[in-house]
Amino acid sequence: MNNYDINIRPFGSHAILMEWPNRVEESILEDILEFISVLKTKVNIAEWETVPAYNSLTLICRKQAIPFEELKKQLQIWYNEENSVVKTERFLWRLPVCYDLDFGIDLLEVSEQLGMSIAQVIEMHTSHKYTVYGIGFLPGFMYLGGLPKELEVQRKNTPRLKVTKGSVGLAARQTGIYPQESPGGWNIIGNCSVPMFDADADTPCFVSVGDQVQFYAIERAEYDLHMIEAEVGIYKREKIPIHA
Amino acid sequence: MLNKGVPVSGQMDSYSPAKINQLLENDETAAVMEITMTGPTIQFDAPTCICFGGAEMSVTLNNEPVSPFKVYSIKQGDILSYGRLKKGFRNYLGIKNGFLTERILGSRSFFFPLSEKSHLTDGMEIDYEAITDFIPKLSELRVDAPLDDTVLKVTIGPEHGLLTDDQLDVLFQSEFSIAKENNRMAYRLNENLAQHHISILTSCTMPGTVQLTPSGKIIILMQDGQTTGGYPRILQLTDEAMDILAQKKHGDKISFKFS
Numbered sequence: 001m002n003n004y005d006i007n008i009r010p011f012g013s014h015a016i017l018m019e020w021p022n023r024v025e026e027s028i029l030e031d032i033l034e035f036i037s038v039l040k041t042k043v044n045i046a047e048w049e050t051v052p053a054y055n056s057l058t059l060i061c062r063k064q065a066i067p068f069e070e071l072k073k074q075l076q077i078w079y080n081e082e083n084s085v086v087k088t089e090r091f092l093w094r095l096p097v098c099y100d101l102d103f104g105i106d107l108l109e110v111s112e113q114l115g116m117s118i119a120q121v122i123e124m125h126t127s128h129k130y131t132v133y134g135i136g137f138l139p140g141f142m143y144l145g146g147l148p149k150e151l152e153v154q155r156k157n158t159p160r161l162k163v164t165k166g167s168v169g170l171a172a173r174q175t176g177i178y179p180q181e182s183p184g185g186w187n188i189i190g191n192c193s194v195p196m197f198d199a200d201a202d203t204p205c206f207v208s209v210g211d212q213v214q215f216y217a218i219e220r221a222e223y224d225l226h227m228i229e230a231e232v233g234i235y236k237r238e239k240i241p242i243h244a
Numbered sequence: 245m246l247n248k249g250v251p252v253s254g255q256m257d258s259y260s261p262a263k264i265n266q267l268l269e270n271d272e273t274a275a276v277m278e279i280t281m282t283g284p285t286i287q288f289d290a291p292t293c294i295c296f297g298g299a300e301m302s303v304t305l306n307n308e309p310v311s312p313f314k315v316y317s318i319k320q321g322d323i324l325s326y327g328r329l330k331k332g333f334r335n336y337l338g339i340k341n342g343f344l345t346e347r348i349l350g351s352r353s354f355f356f357p358l359s360e361k362s363h364l365t366d367g368m369e370i371d372y373e374a375i376t377d378f379i380p381k382l383s384e385l386r387v388d389a390p391l392d393d394t395v396l397k398v399t400i401g402p403e404h405g406l407l408t409d410d411q412l413d414v415l416f417q418s419e420f421s422i423a424k425e426n427n428r429m430a431y432r433l434n435e436n437l438a439q440h441h442i443s444i445l446t447s448c449t450m451p452g453t454v455q456l457t458p459s460g461k462i463i464i465l466m467q468d469g470q471t472t473g474g475y476p477r478i479l480q481l482t483d484e485a486m487d488i489l490a491q492k493k494h495g496d497k498i499s500f501k502f503s
Contacts, residue, residue: 058448136472
């Protein structure tokens with residue numbers, strides 16, 4: 001761990017908040033994930049919920065109230081310890097997106113706003129790797145960082161009451177996928193055929209904070225095939241380990 | 245699964261269900277029915293024992309008035325009917341060994357769209373175990389459900405330090421009223437604090453987290469609330485305060501006090 005200046009504060013009687021410097025940086029995120037790995041060797045992690053996001057880590061103990069001062073001291077000690085042995089497992093997920101205009105209902109408008117062709121928007125959207133800085137808002141909703149400036153478009157003035165499940169969107173500096181149908185103000189450019197959250201699956205949400213995501217374009221026929229495979233339960237997700 | 249964006253969900257008031265499950269000698273995780281403002285008419289197709297409590301509502305069993313926090317024996321064909329809300333907002337109906345709704349992520353709670361339904365509707369059927377041999381050790385409890393309490397005990401939230409002394413005075417010396425925008429995700433208050441320009445990098449939020457929006461709106465996240473947010477978190481309600489707030493409705497008054 002890089003030994004950043006971290007701040008530890010109480011967050012109600014059952015949780016404790018650890019905050020890293022106020023910046024969006026991959027190295028900070030990595031530091032947080034490394035600390036979670038260290039924590040797993042120190043406490044019975046089953047009794048805790050760990051919620052990492054951007055520059056913070058919240059530790060929640062549902063069973064009992066936390067002795068704050070005691071735990072704060074202990075966490076600081078563990079953070080300061082030299083610990084290069086701990087390796088975190090992070091993955092790059094390749095996610096298929098169908099950019100057909102049937103799905104990408106705002107794709108034409110977005111391309112016009114950005115002064116690019118639709119093909120260029122797709123090329124740019126699929127050529128970058130995005131880092132998962134947090135998961136929240138909806139089950140399986142990823143906060144993705146790393147969107148190129150050229151793809152920044154304003155949110156829609158009037159949000160839609162219903163955005164289709166799987167919709168891939170663009171809004172200001174963010175891109176992402178709506179894992180369930182929901183109201184939403186993002187510009188929809190396609191649909192991802194992989195369910196980002198499946199309550200019945202062994203691993204309901206396969207992505208974790210710290211992972212990376214890269215989209216690739218698929219045709220409508222392949223999208224339909226994925227839908228069938230998912231229903232039958234044979235769809236395989238593509239993941240590649242990230243080496244630090 | 246908070247770190248995957250799944251809210252805690254479950255009962256809004258924990259106080260009443262705990263007493264109910266205690267009387268029914270159920271596991272504390274036995275599922276109860278949450279009845280908000282208006283209640284159902286239920287026909288039981290098998291024998292069991294029930295117990296209800298929380299908000300004060302007129303409840304009859306086969307047209308005879310029945311009391312809260314008391315165990316009643318149910319036989320096949322019995323009809324339980326909810327009438328007028330008199331005090332509070334949420335009533336809970338417990339049943340011996342709990343309602344057997346589908347388990348999703350290990351929980352029997354409804355949370356749409358992870359569960360098929362967000363709430364019960366006319367004609368729906370719910371499973372439960374047929375029970376004929378339960379004799380409760382205690383048939384009733386004198387319970388003071390905190391329906392009259394208006395003081396919400398809080399601890400400081402992570403961004404509490406952003407509040408000025410004036411704002412702190414307003415926060416702890418004022419009476420607030422519940423806005424009409426209140427539901428299982430969040431309760432809004434009618435009265436605003438001053439506007440500000442502070443936003444935080446998206447971070448964890450929990451039921452009971454009190455957020456302050458840039459326009460000065462006060463939002464209290466509840467059981468189905470988002471698990472992350474970018475608004476400053478100024479206060480955190482205690483569990484006790486959540487039980488009190490769960491019984492409040494549009495127009496009710498509350499105030500904050502340090503725990």
